[in-house]
Amino acid sequence: MEDAIAVRDLVVDRGGRRVLHGLSAVVPRGAVTGLLGPSGSGKTTLMRAVVGVQVVTAGTVTVLGRPAGSPELRHRVGYLTQAPSVYADLTVRENARYFAALHGRGRADADRAVADVGLARAAGQLVGTLSGGQRSRASLACALVAEPELVVLDEPTVGQDPVLRADLWAQFHAMAARGTTLLVSSHVMDEAARCDRLLLIREGRLIADDSPAAVRAAAGVDDLDEAFLRLIRAHQADQEDPS
Numbered sequence: 001m002e003d004a005i006a007v008r009d010l011v012v013d014r015g016g017r018r019v020l021h022g023l024s025a026v027v028p029r030g031a032v033t034g035l036l037g038p039s040g041s042g043k044t045t046l047m048r049a050v051v052g053v054q055v056v057t058a059g060t061v062t063v064l065g066r067p068a069g070s071p072e073l074r075h076r077v078g079y080l081t082q083a084p085s086v087y088a089d090l091t092v093r094e095n096a097r098y099f100a101a102l103h104g105r106g107r108a109d110a111d112r113a114v115a116d117v118g119l120a121r122a123a124g125q126l127v128g129t130l131s132g133g134q135r136s137r138a139s140l141a142c143a144l145v146a147e148p149e150l151v152v153l154d155e156p157t158v159g160q161d162p163v164l165r166a167d168l169w170a171q172f173h174a175m176a177a178r179g180t181t182l183l184v185s186s187h188v189m190d191e192a193a194r195c196d197r198l199l200l201i202r203e204g205r206l207i208a209d210d211s212p213a214a215v216r217a218a219a220g221v222d223d224l225d226e227a228f229l230r231l232i233r234a235h236q237a238d239q240e241d242p243s
């Protein structure tokens with residue numbers, strides 16, 4: 001089956017600096033792919049290119065068989081940005097119902113999405129009065145409300161406690177089992193270990209694209225944190241001494 005996302009030779013410049021340097025990668029359908037890399041390595045920029053809001057200098061990004069950003073992808077792709085994008089002066093339920101309506105969905109879809117992110121009890125609360133972690137889950141509910149085929153989540157578990165993080169990851173895998181494709185960025189290694197596949201980027205270049213087990217094997221260590229450090233150092237050494 002065709003991949004959900006195919007990125008070819010993608011070059012992106014931001015603020016006069018090259019941020020992605022001819023990056024190529026694919027994301028398979030119906031799986032959870034983790035996007036990992038040091039802060040500033042280009043994860044958010046790559047996600048922006050996938051959802052079609054990033055100006056690109058060169059290369060192509062194909063999403064569900066269409067060029068990224070095509071109007072027909074609007075209801076098929078969900079995007080959770082790092083900064084929660086919900087209305088502070090509406091309740092959680094009102095926000096979810098508003099986003100549901102934008103996608104032609106009903107109240108039942110909105111209420112299900114709110115329950116799925118563990119906010120059923122706070123559904124009647126104004127978003128402006130929620131904690132940071134609750135607010136980002138409200139934003140997640142709005143990103144998932146239309147049950148998109150592809151879900152792009154930029155650090156969805158920041159600020160969540162361990163129980164909620166485990167619940168959210170269980171939900172991501174349940175979605176993948178139903179055929180949804182998820183691309184999830186994270187800084188947390190126990191989350192990387194939960195992914196079916198990992199894309200590791202450093203300074204705008206892909207340095208690993210494999211399962212967690214294969215990444216561990218390539219680095220020759222069991223600990224994924226250590227494996228990433230080794231891959232990053234090896235990549236750094238290659239760049240400093242390409243001979």
Ligand SMILES: Nc1ncnc2c1ncn2[C@@H]1O[C@H](COP(=O)(O)OP(=O)(O)OP(=O)(O)O)[C@@H](O)[C@H]1O
Nearest residue numbers: 014015016019037038039040041042043044045046
């Ligand atoms: N609006 C912008 N204008 C100019 N440069 C930007 C802008 N946003 C990001 N950048 C630069 O692009 C590079 C990649 O940033 P990006 O946000 O994609 O990284 P990231 O891997 O998602 O980082 P983090 O893990 O900290 O969120 C960084 O060097 C950053 O300074």
